Amino acid sequence: MKTTGDQFLVKKINKSIVLDTIRDQSPISRAAVSKMTGLNKGTVSSLVAELINNEFVLEIGTGKSSGGRKPVMLLFHETAGYAIGVELGVAKIRTILTNLNGEMVEEASRKLARTEIEYVTQELFAAIQSMIDLTPPSRYGIVGIGIGVPGIVDETGRILFAPNLQWENMDLNALISEHFQLPVTIDNEANAGAVGEQQYGAGRDAANIVYISVSEGIGTGIIFGRELFRGAAGLSGEMGHMTIEANGRKCRCGNKGCWELYASTSSHPQYDFDTLVQMSASGEADGIRGFYEMGEYLGIGISTIINTFNPELIIIGNQMMRAERWITSAIQQTVATRSLSYHRKHSSIRFAQLETRSTLLGAAYYAISGFFSKDRASLAETM
Amino acid sequence: MKTTGDQFLVKKINKSIVLDTIRDQSPISRAAVSKMTGLNKGTVSSLVAELINNEFVLEIGTGKSSGGRKPVMLLFHETAGYAIGVELGVAKIRTILTNLNGEMVEEASRKLARTEIEYVTQELFAAIQSMIDLTPPSRYGIVGIGIGVPGIVDETGRILFAPNLQWENMDLNALISEHFQLPVTIDNEANAGAVGEQQYGAGRDAANIVYISVSEGIGTGIIFGRELFRGAAGLSGEMGHMTIEANGRKCRCGNKGCWELYASTSSHPQYDFDTLVQMSASGEADGIRGFYEMGEYLGIGISTIINTFNPELIIIGNQMMRAERWITSAIQQTVATRSLSYHRKHSSIRFAQLETRSTLLGAAYYAISGFFSKDRASLAETM
DNA sequence: TTTACTTAGTTTAATCAATAGACAAACTAA
């Protein structure tokens, strides 16, 4: 059943437009919000009054006059609540605490000695609890927890398969949300990274982004029309397993010639990634050649992505960023020869701006956006 | 500037929900519409009254009582207007006339002797005019023209590049819409085919579809969340040029090892497509083997599509449909070994249900949906 | 035939959100 329209829907739409405008443009006056949104001045006044009442917006005194009465400047109240972002890796758990603007206020990391579920969940509980303990007092407190994991996650937050952790079919979402009694969002590490870069990093102005997380495997997060794409079952974006050599090496996924066998950090036949970085940094030809070849293969996959999606922006993130200066030209050259010219003109390639925090900040954003997009029933309570 | 909410928006939303419900479920009573949509009985009554007034809906007498007053059954008035769908091919122009339900009422085809722009546009004008001449009288007449073309089209309907017609950068939309003074939508043939199958064919219940148009090249139309995906500049879906052999044959697009070099109807090194069909039909091993290999390569690309998009449905259309019985098992087997099991479970592969009319019906649907989704300003005039 | 009960559809009064426009407040500039 489609949601029908009524006045509550109208108010919800307009209230979130006003709040978004204030958040993006603050400090801003009521009059300016009215002009920008096209909403009537009176409407803006009344919605702002409610937002102030709920502490989502603050007045911070008058601004400069432009020939008439001085405007009262409004600010998004970024510390009315906090969000927790978690990145569950194979060897460590990283956590951050952000305000409602996605600005980091605390950060921590703890090593994981093993990968058994019981041990890891205990460590997760402890890591999250320590962030909660560090949270300053605020109106809404912790508004939610977002978690990025290295594996396939369905739409409900169940981890279907995490090869590196050797987990299968595990309902992490239920576990965490029951323990902390807070809203929890769990997603693939690449999806979270894509969202992080889109909200706070290299993709802030782009509507269509493909984020490529390159480490031991290759994961992708696809954003269309400013929204993360999820396939039929919430799965998607496993482009690391697209075929680029029809009769290439065998992959553990069952396929042959998968992209990640040729372009991930573990794809070099001889040296591991750390060694390659060291060699290249000290100018050794073998290292530089190794990265050049990886860059070419990355370019092959990126060309397919450009022809398929024609995204405004392709962002390369995760471990492979450390090789930026040795792979960039190989990628660019390969893409220049292999992608369709009409598409290439509209696509550019960049490296992640948030460096190693794309996933963490994206995870925190899941919690923040979940808080602000609650459905009508729960909105009525808080807003 | 985001569209803000007001009561006109609410009415527009609800009116289109009511109309959609009647169209999908007709014949249906007002009471049933109210139950299905959750809208108040009075609201439904008043919206239906307006729809009847505008001849979008008809009353067709009473239905069966279920223990009380007999319901008045409502019907979507499918002949209140007509749409024209056009498929511009290399050797011919095909045209159909449909009612507002996308049901074909006229069909025609005319051969193209040459591909020069002047000649082809004259033929297009004549082909469309002959459909207009055949249109029965109705309240709204021809509501629009949709055209599917073999090439890259931008969001405004400008043909950027049509290799088979040898056209470049041509504003076909302006040409046609000025000549007939009607709304015109122009899109790539594969996108139109995807929309056709989604609305009227194999994909009617699916939200996420990838339509693969396989003829001399391979084009794809991607539908997410019941909406056609368009990339940054309205371009997208040129998956025929994804790399499946990193060092494969040279393609005219500049890339090497493009999918369409191995899996299109023109990909056999020795025989042309018609010959292969004939050979296979008469049981010749060479023909059957040829199709088996094509099926394998199709399967390779489809596996990548499954891993990338995890669509509910993959639809194979256009010329390659004629080889359905010889390629199906090769495709299925290849996909079974090459795609990720978690994704494969949620994806199924079918052939186009509208046969050779996917593109034509999709093009007509562009015109119909354009008519029903006019913006508020023009809606006020007609509705 | 009568009576009780159902279902369909309309009408009416109430609610509520946005809007236009009047108005007050506070400022600039001549």
Next chain:
DNA sequence: TTAGTTTGTCTATTGATTAAACTAAGTAAA
């Protein structure tokens, strides 16, 4: 001092939905 401008609030109006009453028109059982 005065005229004009900008900001923000207040008020009456509009219009869409809704709940609930009401009318219409049937079924079913005593």
